[in-house]
Amino acid sequence: MSEQNRPPRIHDVAKMAGVSVATVSRAMSNPAIVSEATRKAVEDAIAATGYTLNLTARNLRQQQVGGVLALVPNLANPFFSQILAGISEVLRRRGLSLLVMDTTSVADKPALAALGPYLNRSRSDGVIVLDGSLDPNLFTRPGCPPVVQACEWIDGLDAPRVLADNVEGGRLAARHLTGLGHRHILHMTGPAPNSLTASRRQGFLQGLAEAGLPEPGPADSIPGNFETRSGVEAAPRILAMDPRPTAIFCDNDEMAIGVIHGLTMAGVAVPDDISVMGFDNIEMSGFCLPPLTTIRQYRTRLGRRAAELLLDRMQGGDDRRTVILDVELMERASTAAPPAGSANSP
Amino acid sequence: MSEQNRPPRIHDVAKMAGVSVATVSRAMSNPAIVSEATRKAVEDAIAATGYTLNLTARNLRQQQVGGVLALVPNLANPFFSQILAGISEVLRRRGLSLLVMDTTSVADKPALAALGPYLNRSRSDGVIVLDGSLDPNLFTRPGCPPVVQACEWIDGLDAPRVLADNVEGGRLAARHLTGLGHRHILHMTGPAPNSLTASRRQGFLQGLAEAGLPEPGPADSIPGNFETRSGVEAAPRILAMDPRPTAIFCDNDEMAIGVIHGLTMAGVAVPDDISVMGFDNIEMSGFCLPPLTTIRQYRTRLGRRAAELLLDRMQGGDDRRTVILDVELMERASTAAPPAGSANSP
DNA sequence: CATTGTGATGTAATCGGTTTCATCCACGCT
DNA sequence: AGCGTGGATGAAACCGATTACATCACAATG
Numbered sequence: 001m002s003e004q005n006r007p008p009r010i011h012d013v014a015k016m017a018g019v020s021v022a023t024v025s026r027a028m029s030n031p032a033i034v035s036e037a038t039r040k041a042v043e044d045a046i047a048a049t050g051y052t053l054n055l056t057a058r059n060l061r062q063q064q065v066g067g068v069l070a071l072v073p074n075l076a077n078p079f080f081s082q083i084l085a086g087i088s089e090v091l092r093r094r095g096l097s098l099l100v101m102d103t104t105s106v107a108d109k110p111a112l113a114a115l116g117p118y119l120n121r122s123r124s125d126g127v128i129v130l131d132g133s134l135d136p137n138l139f140t141r142p143g144c145p146p147v148v149q150a151c152e153w154i155d156g157l158d159a160p161r162v163l164a165d166n167v168e169g170g171r172l173a174a175r176h177l178t179g180l181g182h183r184h185i186l187h188m189t190g191p192a193p194n195s196l197t198a199s200r201r202q203g204f205l206q207g208l209a210e211a212g213l214p215e216p217g218p219a220d221s222i223p224g225n226f227e228t229r230s231g232v233e234a235a236p237r238i239l240a241m242d243p244r245p246t247a248i249f250c251d252n253d254e255m256a257i258g259v260i261h262g263l264t265m266a267g268v269a270v271p272d273d274i275s276v277m278g279f280d281n282i283e284m285s286g287f288c289l290p291p292l293t294t295i296r297q298y299r300t301r302l303g304r305r306a307a308e309l310l311l312d313r314m315q316g317g318d319d320r321r322t323v324i325l326d327v328e329l330m331e332r333a334s335t336a337a338p339p340a341g342s343a344n345s346p
Numbered sequence: 347m348s349e350q351n352r353p354p355r356i357h358d359v360a361k362m363a364g365v366s367v368a369t370v371s372r373a374m375s376n377p378a379i380v381s382e383a384t385r386k387a388v389e390d391a392i393a394a395t396g397y398t399l400n401l402t403a404r405n406l407r408q409q410q411v412g413g414v415l416a417l418v419p420n421l422a423n424p425f426f427s428q429i430l431a432g433i434s435e436v437l438r439r440r441g442l443s444l445l446v447m448d449t450t451s452v453a454d455k456p457a458l459a460a461l462g463p464y465l466n467r468s469r470s471d472g473v474i475v476l477d478g479s480l481d482p483n484l485f486t487r488p489g490c491p492p493v494v495q496a497c498e499w500i501d502g503l504d505a506p507r508v509l510a511d512n513v514e515g516g517r518l519a520a521r522h523l524t525g526l527g528h529r530h531i532l533h534m535t536g537p538a539p540n541s542l543t544a545s546r547r548q549g550f551l552q553g554l555a556e557a558g559l560p561e562p563g564p565a566d567s568i569p570g571n572f573e574t575r576s577g578v579e580a581a582p583r584i585l586a587m588d589p590r591p592t593a594i595f596c597d598n599d600e601m602a603i604g605v606i607h608g609l610t611m612a613g614v615a616v617p618d619d620i621s622v623m624g625f626d627n628i629e630m631s632g633f634c635l636p637p638l639t640t641i642r643q644y645r646t647r648l649g650r651r652a653a654e655l656l657l658d659r660m661q662g663g664d665d666r667r668t669v670i671l672d673v674e675l676m677e678r679a680s681t682a683a684p685p686a687g688s689a690n691s692p
Numbered sequence: 693c694a695t696t697g698t699g700a701t702g703t704a705a706t707c708g709g710t711t712t713c714a715t716c717c718a719c720g721c722t
Numbered sequence: 723a724g725c726g727t728g729g730a731t732g733a734a735a736c737c738g739a740t741t742a743c744a745t746c747a748c749a750a751t752g
Contacts (some may be wrong), residue, residue: 007467007489009738020702025740035700052489054468056411057738060402060707067445075431076646078424085421088448097469099413100446102434121353122400122708123443143353143398228633261633287574287607289635300422355708366732371710381730403708406737468738 008049017045028053067097068310069124069145071115073131073152075102079252079280079299080130083151086303087128094311099124103131119144126310129154132195146313150306151299153195160313161322162306164297166196167203169327170249172295173277174207176329177247181337182275183213186245187221188234188255194226200251200279220245224255231258238274239266246274246338253278253285253294260288260334271336281330291332298325354395363391374399413443414656415470417461419477419498421448425598425626425645426476429497432649433474440657445470449477465490472656475500478541492659496652497645499541506659507668508652510643512542513549515673516595518641519623520553522675523593527683528621529559532591533567534580534601540572546597546625566591570601577604584620585612592620592684599624599631599640606634606680617682627676637678644671 014021019038027034027042034042045051059066068091072080088098101118119127119138126145132152139147139157147159177185187204190197201221208216222237224230231250238248238259250256256278260270270276270290278285281296305323312319360367365384373380373388380388391397405412414437418426434444447464465473465484472491478498485493485503493505523531533550536543547567554562568583570576577596584594584605596602602624606616616622616636624631627642651669658665 010740011738021739022703022741023701026701029740033700038700050488052463052466052468054406054738056402056406056468057707058740060400060406060709060738061740063707065402067443075434076424076428078422078427081424081427081430082422084427084446085448088421088446092447097413097445098447099443100430100434101438101444102431117398120398122398122402142396228629232633257630257633261635261637264635283574284603284630284634287578287603288630289607289610291607356710357708367709368711368733369731372731375710379730384730400708403737404710406708406739407710409737 008051009054010051012049013042013045013051016049017041065121065123065125066095067099067124068126068128068307069099069101069118070128071101071103071131071134073102073133074104075100078282080151082299083130083303083306086300086305087150087307088303089300090304090307090311096125103134116141121145126314128306128310129157129159133193146310148306148310148313150302151196155195158320160309160320162302162309163322163324164302165324165327166199167206169279169295169297170200170203170205171207171210172203172327172329173249173279174204174211176293176331177249177275177277177335178208178211178213180247180275180335182247183338184243184245185216185220185247185249186238186241187216188224188231188248188250188259189221190224190226190251192223197251204249224251226252226254228254228258228261231255231260232262233258235259235262235266239263239268244274247335248274248276250276250278253280253282253292256292256294256334257284257288260290260292271334273339275335275338277335285330286332290334292330293332293335294330296328296330301325354397355400356397358395359388359391359397362395363387409467411467411469411471412441413445413470414472414474414653415445415447415464416474417447417449417477417480419448419479420450421446425628426497428645429476429649429652432646432651433496433653434649435646436650436653436657442471449480462487467491472660474652474656475503475505479539492656494652494656494659496648497542501541504666506655506666508648508655509668509670510648511670511673512545513552515625515641515643516546516549516551517553517556518549518673518675519595519625520550520557522639522677523595523621523623523681524554524557524559526593526621526681528593529684530589530591531562531566531593531595532584532587533562534570534577534594534596534605535567536570536572536597538569543597550595570597572598572600574600574604574607577601577606578608579604581605581608581612585609585614590620593681594620594622596622596624599626599628599638602638602640602680603630603634606636606638617680619685621681621684623681631676632678636680638676639678639681640676642674642676647671 010021010024014024024042027039031039055066070087091098115138120143124145127147129149130151132154134154136154136157149159149161153161222234248259250259256276260276263270268274278292278294281294285292285294302325356367356370360370370388373385377385401412416433437444461484466489470491473493475495476497478500480500482500482503495505495507499507568580594605602622606622609616614620624638624640627640631638631640648671
């Protein structure tokens, strides 16, 4: 047994099949242009040798990497991983691999220095950015592969975007709460620079105006950071407000769950005393107590669309339009009419 | 301006620096062996040309891929994404990229056919398996890169494992609940073939025995699938039991949260009527209502250790030992002493 | 019959680096 | 002076595929 240690190469297949390496390559990538007999011989030789293509060699010759890079603000956050699932699905159908990079872990260094080397044609064939806090200049440097923004976006970055309809979501939230009779609604927002924060706020204000409510003042919103803890910590501050709001719209579900946690711990009942709603419809929102009224966005679909858009750009397409995906109100048990004695009653 | 369209290559740098390509390569990868003056010239030329290394070319020559593949059962599950964060962190320090593949999306086809091509030295330099349901033969085929199992494991696969101490976790759960005075405890398990299910069960039974309880019968466990919904659906069946258990130990937090949801909706109070505990300590477990008593495992650390072990194997190490990571009881508000009138009271 | 076209295949260049091996030079030692 | 040594460098092989171009046999066409 002269067991060859190294894996077989195309040359070995060619020798066994009695053809040239070029013919083997053609038989694999474009079977139509080789004769039936040759194709059969090559297939047999491949099976006999156990040959598998060396992708690195192909990629070098074809000047590509065979993979797409996803820049994720926080891999540990389920919100993003579900988008990744959608991306992954589309990429694999095209034989491309998914490279993932967590941008939080590079947050200490200047992003440009830490991320720069990765945004290069030799590292990936395309990039999907899920982190809206990155420097737009990162993506305009020479050698940067095609970019698509998903979910969040970067101001001033001229690349296609795939977004949920955050404005409409904000409007739906306002409409739902005002429809229940609420007149004094607190808005717990995401971090100020975040692109989602601004558009959800915009829709929310629009919805309030449509309901005939006066423009809310600065005291009618409270900033959070999208994390559950910030919701918990907001609760006592909310309870100290005078007048106390009868409803709270949170910019995501985690904060809403945190707020409910904090309020409940303080002995305030949701939704009987205060209504709380969220945004995103994360898995848990249907199962927490009370089940959370929220705005649903389709994260897997969002990932898929982003990947498709990127593939189009990678093939030379120049479709720069922004794709907006529908959102939907999920009415559950964390919202109700304001308590009878509340100051809101006409 | 004769703007070169193609990115600069090492040859361009060499020409500008007045040295050979070999010297440029050395100056980059092993600066100590070139003279000070040459290094300076090369650095200047690199800066002037904006040269960046073509990784594909290096990888081809060095017979490597420059990336590690993580096989994840369900990318959308936050549990796994947090492990990925740990893996990602370690890999990036070594200049390796993280490739992610969702094994659920290939579940329809036979895994061997769908996954086989990816388990190849030309696709990755190493593999971290997070999916315990895969065929062990996938990883023993020639050409498969080094493998490490993390979190779950595959029976019969002789590759290093990095696990939480599931047995100890099960024991801690039993000890906690029996310590509170519970004598009739239901175990809601994961799917039977899953490696986690067996070891948590084992520890749990051991803990019961240590507390002097009789070996539980088949009626004292109920199967789930690790998903929240299965917990919700178990609730009515639990309430129909006679005698009704005073405590429920669930094999993960999602199911526990589902059970609490189902019980609460049915008007049964947790923990006053029935205690419920989980396993994993997912983010949400501290914020749901009531906050969940659970077994904490360190997922980021688990990912890191798995990556480190894999790196060792990739460098020729042959450390096959199984690494067991500590777990810890997180005592929160979903467990309490059994109700006074319960049949358990002595 | 000479010519042209076509399909199948082989030869060799190519992708862009790394690395082996050879060369050259300066230096120290006898 | 002669020789060995070691450091710095260059020339060219090499990694394993794809693909431009050349070649060849054979059929169709004028």
